Structures are given as structure tokens and as C-alpha cells.
Amino acid sequence: MAGTPPVTPGTPRVSLGVPLYNAERYLEDCLDALLAQDYRDFEVIVSDNASTDRTWEICQRYAARDSRIRLYRNPRNFGGHVNYARVVELARGELFKWVAYDDVCLPSYLSTCVAALDAAGERVVLAYPRTVLIDEAGVMIGPYADGMHLRDHRPWRRVAGVAQHLSLCHAHFGVFRLSALRRTGMIRPFLSSDYTLLAEVARLGEIHEVDQPLFQRRMHGASTRQAKDSTPTSALAWYGQQDGRVRAPRLRMLMETLRMLSTGEPRLTTRLSSAMAFLAIWWARRIRVRLGRWRRRLTRRFRATTTSSGAF
Template sequence: MDGAPRVSLGVPLYNAERYLESCLDALLAQDYQDFEIIVSDNASTDRTWEICQRYAAVDPRFRLFRNPRNFGGHVNYARVAELARGELFKWVAYDDVCLPTFLSTCVEALDAAGSQAVLAYPRTVLIDEAGTVIGPYADRLNLRDHRPWRRVAGVALNINLCHAHFGVFRLSALRRTGMIRPFLSSDYTLVAEVARLGEIHEVDRPLFLRRMHGASSRQAKDATPASALSWYAQDSGKVRAPRQRMLLETFRTLLSGDDPFGTRISSACAFLGAWWARRVRVFLGRWRRRLSRRSRTSTAKGNA
């Protein structure tokens, strides 16, 4: 292609043949067409590379790269961002689907917001492995406060399945982060780091279909942390306190960087404070429900 595209789509892959064609077809069906598709295959052993070559043969916007071995998912995610040439960037997971106005809507949101916004993402709809709609999912990461610590606190209070990092970034901002790191839930750390750098805008349109299925590394990460280490191409040894490590790494990350010291310390403290406030809120909610169940049981026995 002559000149750089406005948007780079990074597609890190490993043994993705089951859903890959649906994913790529959805990208090619976007009504915003000024993009490149950067594929980095992590030495897949199925038909992934063959499928990518077939698409690249008919569309020059594809740029294909193949690793000599599996370097781990976090390395592959970083590689597609490093290879990007656009002003804007989006990671693409092989098993998710972007509806046709995904890119145009997010690009329009960033253009309208100006440079203070560094990430725009649409609302999410969960689908199952067959593509049947499960239902909408509320990400609640529409973080537009002008104060970095308030945005970071919003991440700690609301983040869960973490779909925002599949939105559209300003690439210059993304490259100031550590991206996806080699520990569980590092996407939480990334989104907190992005929130410190600028506003995150949620577009009020359900344009992202996130697929829930057992073979997904993301579902494996949430369900069984030890088995998820294979995503990082490491030995699946004992995982010690993965959530505590995420908290420590996020605190360290928010303390570092080239932002003013006051911004860094307030953001780091805001994340930890909001996170533990959230945990206390969850604990109290469970405690109240437990007491309520006991009260109803006692009442039922007394009426028997």
C-alpha cells in the first residue's frame, strides 16, 4: 500500500482455525476501510497460517508474519503493536466478531473527543460458541474525568471481563504502556495504565460480540489460573496468589513512567484504594445475603 493507513488492526494468532474466518470476514465487512491487518502467527500447528495466506492473496491490506516458535501470547500481542503503521490501533481476537460499524464509530468518537481521549470502545454483547446471543454485558469503563486518579479508580471499581482493550487506541499512547504482560490479569494493569494517560470513551452502541467458549485462553485464565500459563508459553507450575501479583504489578506500573510524580502516586494509591473498597463491598454484600438466608430459614422453621 502507498502510505500508512489510519488504523492498524493487530491479529495475534495461535491455532485459531475454528473461528478465524468469521473474524476476518467481519473485519473486511467494516464500513471504515482505511486500515491494515497485521497477522502474527505464533507457530500454529493447525490451518491458521493457510487461512491467513488465502486472505492475504486477495487483499493487499494483509501483512503476514510467522514466528519460528510459540513465544507466548503476551509477546505476540506486543509484536503486532510494534509492527503497526497507523495512527490508531486495535487488537483483534480470533474468536470475537466486530460488527460493521465498529471501526467507524470508535474512530469518530476519538476524533470528536480530541487528544485527551486515548481509547474508545463500544458496548459488548456476549455470544456462545455457536454465535447465539447470551446477552449484553456492561463494561462500565466510560472514564471521562479530567483527573487521572479518578479514571484509574474507575477501572479498579468496575473492571471485570475487560473488553475495553479490544477497542481502538491512539497508538502513541498504547506504546507508552507495557501492553500485555506475562502474568495473569495483566489486561487490568494495561487498562489502568491507559486510564492514567487519558480518557477512555465507551460508545453507547453494542458493536462488539465477545465469544464465550471453553477453548478460549481468556475463559481459561478466569477459571483455572494454572492452566492459563500455557498462553504465556511457560511451564504450568503452581500459581501463587495471581490476583495479589496483579495488584502489585499494577501499583508498580502506575508509580512508574514519565508523568508528573503527583499523577503517578495519586493514580497508584487510587487504584489500590478503590480495589479494596470494591472487595469490602463484595464481602459485605455476601455477608448480608448469608444473614438474610439464615433469617428466612429460621423463620420457616419457626412456622413449621
């Protein structure tokens, strides 16, 4: 694979990376939404992971219509995490956004996020808008609160904010400063590594949530993680690990995140405080979840006992 393209005068300010594999079902909707953006200074980098459906044919058709679309095709499926890194490698812009084939960006997505980054200055490394969940047909399910507006100047407080709001992760589909994103490990080859990425980004700089619902996340059964029969083992197929076994995926994510936070460029106090903050909030959340489950079980048993006693 070729090296990172140099940034030269006249190159687009924003690079949109679209990693694909067998994406024919929603790909046209995705590309139409990108080409309808009211911010025009961008390129679209498509990297197809050797799809076996009509994905490549659709990409070629769109590239023939718009010269901003650059196409690349891998000789085989290297796994989703490799393809996500590939589009970052090929990016030429100052700013960068990953694009999932099944999601929709409303027309002012890019202009709003770019304006937020420009207004905030270099201390903000990622800007993303509010999320609305949609179903397979594009019908709105409802808003989703990401809660990743992390503007504290202290890295450990920002990292704690990430740990506090881990669930569906949408902030990593926002607009990054490319120089900051390239300092991270990006998407890694284990489940929920997007959590690890967001913690790493929060340690690097501030994250800004734009108070406008400009991102539509599609919930559908064809998604690797959303399918009704999805398991951690089946989800590994996205990483190109067909026969892998998953042991304690939550613990693996936690350990990888702590390892990342406790190493790297920042000074020792920043590394240790960030790792400790993530660990503390993570375990506090886990304890609350377990207490909630026990409380519900006790409530059900109490009601069952009360109903049984009242029957006599």
C-alpha cells in the same frame, strides 16, 4: 524479529493486530468481519504463534484475497503476551486495535471509533463501543456494561473509574492512539494484566465509550479463561508458562498495577494520586464482595433455622 516499521506517506491510518494461536474454529468469522468494515483505510497484521492446526492455512488464503493483510509467523509459541506486543511492533498506522480471533466487530466498528477519536482530539487516547455477549454459535446472550467511559480531566479519577469497573475487560480491544499504547507495558506476563494496562492507559489520557453496541464478545469453552475446568494455573498456558504456579493472582495484579502507577513519566503527584485511587477503590470493592458473601450465608442459615423450627 524486525524493528518497528516506519510510518510513511500512503500507509494505512489504522492498524489491526491479530495475534493468533490455534484459532481455526472462529478465525474465518473474525477476518470476514474485519474485511466487511465500512472504514477501509486499514491494514491487518497477523502474527501466528506457531499454530498446530489450520490457522496458518486460513491466514494464507485470506492474504491471497486481500493485500491489506500482512502475515508473520513465529518459529515457536512465545506466549500470548509476546504475540500481542509483536503486532503492535509491526503496526504502521496512527491508530491501532487488537483483534481476538473469537470476537466479532460489526461493520461500523472502526468508522465509529475513529470518528469519536477525531472529534475528541488528542486528550482521548482510546475509544471503544458497547459490548454484546454471544455464545459459541454466535447467538446473542445479552448486553454487557463495561462502564469505562472515563472523560474526567483528572488522571486519578480516570484510574479510579477503571478500578471501579474491573470484570470482563473489553475496552482494551478498542481503537488506541498508537503513540499512547506504545508508552505502556501493554499485556504483561501475569494473569489479569489487561486490568493493569487499562489503568495505565487511563493515567495517560481519557477513554471514550461509543454508545453503540458494535462489539460482540464470544463466550465459549475453548477460551483459556472461560473453560469450565479453567484454573489460574491452566490459564498460564496462554502466556507460554506450562509449568508455572500461581500464588495469589489478584494480589499479584494489584501489586503490579500499583508499581506501574507509582512510577513512570507523569509528575509525582499524578503518580501517587493514581496509585492511591486504584488501591482505595480496589479494596472497597473487595470488602463489598466479602460482605455480600457473609450476608448471603447468614440469610441461608436463618432460612434453614426458620424452616427447621416450623417443622415441629
